[in-house]
Amino acid sequence: MIIVDTSDVGYNVPLTPDVRRPTPDGFFMRILIQRVKQAKVAVKGSDVAIIGPGLLLLVGVGKDDTHDDIEYLSKKVSNLRIFNDDQGKMNLDIKQVKGRILSVSQFTLYASTKKGNRPGFDQSAAPDIAEEFWLRFNKLLRENDIEVKEGIFAAHMEVDLLNDGPVTIWLDSKNRT
Numbered sequence: 001m002i003i004v005d006t007s008d009v010g011y012n013v014p015l016t017p018d019v020r021r022p023t024p025d026g027f028f029m030r031i032l033i034q035r036v037k038q039a040k041v042a043v044k045g046s047d048v049a050i051i052g053p054g055l056l057l058l059v060g061v062g063k064d065d066t067h068d069d070i071e072y073l074s075k076k077v078s079n080l081r082i083f084n085d086d087q088g089k090m091n092l093d094i095k096q097v098k099g100r101i102l103s104v105s106q107f108t109l110y111a112s113t114k115k116g117n118r119p120g121f122d123q124s125a126a127p128d129i130a131e132e133f134w135l136r137f138n139k140l141l142r143e144n145d146i147e148v149k150e151g152i153f154a155a156h157m158e159v160d161l162l163n164d165g166p167v168t169i170w171l172d173s174k175n176r177t
Helices: 066-077 127-143
Strands: 001-005 030-043 046-051 054-060 090-092 100-105 147-150 157-173
Touching: 030 066, 030 100, 046 100, 046 147, 066 157, 090 147, 100 127, 127 147
Parallel strands: 054 100, 100 147
Antiparallel strands: 001 157, 030 046, 030 054, 030 157
16 A cells, blocks of 8 residues: 655645746656556545556656647657567567556656755655646547546555556656667
């Protein structure tokens, strides 16, 4: 079980989308993908989203992200061939297996532990921008004919999953070669 706690976190002054520009060493959108047989999110003891076979996405939005990062990663997730075909080879995407996605916003993907033992999160996007970008990302997935369930943004969530494989893949929008 993964516990995501958003309390006691400091953010930099929010930046508006028109002044954020990626830098060569900037921080871009990050997604940890887990292929699952099932996953669910509970808030205050109540289930808020449940999926059967598909993908659990832990989505981090960085302070340098742009709409291009959202579009790139939504296409990548939609077309990533990480489901097995009849020969047991990872050759099918989520649409081909009629899988579902559970998307959970997770700023802690930007944790920095360079100084001391308490992680810092100053490279994650401000909450208002992160929520906007996360919702836009989920909308783009839905536009690709994928059923998407969501956690609750900025809530203390309990994420329960049954890994399939396990298959866990890290995507970072700055790693496009």
